Amino acid sequence: MSAAVIFHVLDxxxxxxxxxxLNWALVLATAILIVGVAIAVMVLVSTAEFDDTPPAVPSSPVVCEPFCPQPS
Known part of the structure; x- marks a missing residue:
């Protein structure tokens, strides 16, 4: 039997x-909490500042063979 079913033997x-x-107030509160957390995560991700700048190229000569960029 499922835990949601209660079996009684009377006198x-x-x-x-x-x-x-089912306690619908608890279901509603849980649903609102889940949706609220999902919206908060979406707002945080959408407003995040990601550092998308390319890495700086070193000014000193480095050994890069065989992958050196060819001058155009």
Missing amino acids: DGSEVITFPR
Whole structure:
């Protein structure tokens, strides 16, 4: 049996199966919390400043063979 089903044996020997009611206020609060966190993450990612500048080229000569850039 599922944990959501409650099985009772009454004093007279009869058996009763009950299904607990769903707390819709808790479901609504959880859904709002999840959507709120998702929106907060989207705003943080969309406003983030990523450093997209290319790395600086060293001014001193370096050994780069065989991958040296060819002058155009």
